Structures are given as structure tokens and as C-alpha cells.
Amino acid sequence: MTITEQLKSLLPEIYLDENGYEYCIQPENGLTEEEISSISRRLPTGQLPADIKELLRFTRGFEFNAVIEITFDGIGQFGFENLFPHSVQLAHDGLGNFWILDINSKGQWGKVFYVSHDPAVVVVHSHSLSQFLEHIDEYGKFPVQSNLYHIHEKTVFDVWRVHQGFMVLEDARHTDDQALSNFALSLPDNYLIADLRHKPAGAGFAWGRHNPELDGTVKCPDELIWGIPRKSGQNFFTKLFRRSGDKTIKLV
Incomplete structure (x- = not known):
């Protein structure tokens, strides 16, 4: 099943909000070929995957x-x-929190992450766009039991307080994992490593613990590995808030 077919299969679903009112997925218009070409140019390869082109023709x-x-x-x-x-x-x-899908340098669409600003953490939300749609459907049917609700309301605080998700740079430099070792060797000594390559949904790292402004933070080009320098300072989220709109999710 393509991602477009998956989305179309959800259109007949009827959900209930917290007040008992029915709602459903309401797709917007698709993009024109010119619009698809325009956004393709923003990607590292200048190309969109075929299944994503099909999706965008159906709906944006x-x-x-x-x-x-x-x-x-x-x-x-x-x-x-x-x-x-x-x-x-x-x-x-609408509050400075985002759901982000990572694209690598080869233009491949990968995992979906929940990027929270308070607490300042990154959490693996879904392993693909397809699973993200499954999680949206799950939230509509079982809000409080859903992956979306659990990560938004609980997991982010667990990551911030307990499972901060960092490894010592020296350990990363001496691992047998070549990709991790090479990346760690490229970083100065004051860096910490966060590795989410093979982690399940709910795993993450507290990016605001050591460097809340993200100055000097580096992502390995084709791996879900980050290097974050230890730096003192106060939280600063202007970039995030500038991007947010006026809609606010109320999770129930």
C-alpha cells in the first residue's frame, strides 16, 4: 500500500472529539506539477521520492x-x-513544539521526531511517515492511550529528567561502530553524543540540557547521530516560536 492509498483508506473514518462531536480527516488540495518542482529544489538531491510526489498530487x-x-x-x-x-x-x-520528518543527504524520507521546547528534548515519534499516519489515526480513536498523547504528555519529561540520551565522547570514539567512531573523532573534546539510529519510539535526548541555543550542534549527514557541545546559558527559543502558528493542540 502506498502512502497515498493509506491516507485514502482513513478518509471514511469518523472520530469523536472530547465533547462528543464527530470529525474526520479533511484533505486539502494537492499541489500542481510546478509547485512540486519548486519544493523538490529544496531537497539535497533536488528530487522527491515517487511515492511522495503521488501523495502531494493528491493533497498537500x-x-x-x-x-x-x-x-x-x-x-x-x-x-x-x-x-x-x-x-x-x-x-x-502553536506552543513551540513540532513533529519533524528527517530527510538524509540522499533525499530519503526517514523517521518522524517530536521536538519539544519545554522540556527541550527530541523524541523518536514514528519510524516512517506511514507509521505517523497510523499514530494520527490511533490518536483519533484512542486519544489518551495513543502514542502521540503519551509522548506529548509523559515521554518528554522522562527524557528530560531520567533518560537524557547522551554518551561520553571518548566512549563513542573507541567503539567498534565505525560510523559513530568516525563522527565522534571529528568533534572537539567538549562534545557529547546522542545516537538515535536504532532506538524505538519514545527514545530521545535532552538537547536543552547542555546547550539550549544549539550553538555548535552538529548532525552526522546520513545518520541519526548528533554532537552537542556542553555550554552554559539560558533557554532561547526565538527560532522555534517564529515558526509556530496560532493553532494549539489540546490533548485529552
């Missing part, structure tokens, strides 16, 4: 529950390029 995104708007064409809209040099901003809650 959809509204869900009147307050969640999902967009598939938000390429390059996320403000923190240090964390995600190439990404799709799938959604935001």
Missing part, C-alpha cells in the same frame, strides 16, 4: 480534529537546521 496535507493540521509540503520550514538540516515540518501545536 489535511486538518484533523479542527486543531491539528498535518502538512506534507513543509520542507525546510523547521527553524533549527543544526538538529535537522533537511526536514519536513509535519505539524506544530
Whole structure:
């Protein structure tokens, strides 16, 4: 099943909001070929995957529950390029929190991350765009039991307080993992490493613990590995808030 077929299969679904009112996925218009070519040029390879082109011809995104708007064409809209040099901003809650899909240097669309500003953490949300749609459908049917609710309301605080997600640079330099070792060797001695390559949904790292402004933060080009320098300072989220809109998600 393609991502477009998957989305179309969800269109007949009827959900209930917290007040008992029915709602459904409301797709927006698709993009023209000219618009698709335009956003393709924002990607590292200048090309969109064939299944994403098909999706964008069908719809650029959809509204869900009147307050969640999902967009598939938000390429390059996320403000923190240090964390995600190439990404799709799938959604935001109007409060400085974002759902971001990572794109590697080969133009491949990968995992979806929840980037929270308070607490300042990055969490693996879904392993693909397809699974992200499954999680949206799950949230519509079982809000409080859903992956989306759990990460938004609980996991971010667990990552911040307990599972901060960092490894010591020296350990990373001496590992048998060649990709991790090479990346660690390229960094100065004051860096910490966050590695989310093979981690499950709910794993993450507290990016605001050591360097809240993300100065000097580096992402390995084709791996979900980050180097974050230890730096004292106060939280500063202007870039995130500048990108946020006026819609706010109320999770129930």
C-alpha cells in the first residue's frame, strides 16, 4: 500500500472529539506539477521520492480534529537546521513544539521526531511517515492511550529528567561502530553524543540540557547521530516560536 492509498483508506473514518462531536480527516488540495518542482529544489538531491510526489498530487496535507493540521509540503520550514538540516515540518501545536520528518543527504524520507521546547528534548515519534499516519489515526480513536498523547504528555519529561540520551565522547570514539567512531573523532573534546539510529519510539535526548541555543550542534549527514557541545546559558527559543502558528493542540 502506498502512502497515498493509506491516507485514502482513513478518509471514511469518523472520530469523536472530547465533547462528543464527530470529525474526520479533511484533505486539502494537492499541489500542481510546478509547485512540486519548486519544493523538490529544496531537497539535497533536488528530487522527491515517487511515492511522495503521488501523495502531494493528491493533497498537500489535511486538518484533523479542527486543531491539528498535518502538512506534507513543509520542507525546510523547521527553524533549527543544526538538529535537522533537511526536514519536513509535519505539524506544530502553536506552543513551540513540532513533529519533524528527517530527510538524509540522499533525499530519503526517514523517521518522524517530536521536538519539544519545554522540556527541550527530541523524541523518536514514528519510524516512517506511514507509521505517523497510523499514530494520527490511533490518536483519533484512542486519544489518551495513543502514542502521540503519551509522548506529548509523559515521554518528554522522562527524557528530560531520567533518560537524557547522551554518551561520553571518548566512549563513542573507541567503539567498534565505525560510523559513530568516525563522527565522534571529528568533534572537539567538549562534545557529547546522542545516537538515535536504532532506538524505538519514545527514545530521545535532552538537547536543552547542555546547550539550549544549539550553538555548535552538529548532525552526522546520513545518520541519526548528533554532537552537542556542553555550554552554559539560558533557554532561547526565538527560532522555534517564529515558526509556530496560532493553532494549539489540546490533548485529552
